[in-house]
Amino acid sequence: MKAPTPRGRSVVVRGGWRFAHDPCGAFTAMRGCVLRRIDAEGTYERTVDSADDWYDVLADVFHLNPADVAAPERLALWQRVRAAHQEWGAAGERAAATS
Numbered sequence: 466m467k468a469p470t471p472r473g474r475s476v477v478v479r480g481g482w483r484f485a486h487d488p489c490g491a492f493t494a495m496r497g498c499v500l501r502r503i504d505a506e507g508t509y510e511r512t513v514d515s516a517d518d519w520y521d522v523l524a525d526v527f528h529l530n531p532a533d534v535a536a537p538e539r540l541a542l543w544q545r546v547r548a549a550h551q552e553w554g555a556a557g558e559r560a561a562a563t564s
Contacts, residue, residue, distance in 0.1 A: 493526060498550040500526070512550075516543035 491504035495513070500522055502509045513519045520539065523529040531539055 495522060495527070497546055497553065516540065516547075519543060519546065 489504065491502060493500070493502045495501070498513045498519065500511055500513055513522055516539070520531055520543075523531065534542075
């Protein structure tokens, strides 16, 4: 996946979404553990399953460098993101089972 070209400073909002796009019209977003890219060829989606991979995506795709965040805080953040992702998946399964 090609990293988008940065356009100015991005503001990170607690609990918010982080969006980026490149000049070709592609759109890349990550919500929790789900990375999605939409471009002229369609939609690419994958679930990021490890802390190392998640932080690599933040750095490589969104140009966010967590180097100034201590390892225990990075681990705690990943654990919260992963737990929320798992709960979201479980909620979807519960909803599908009752439909």
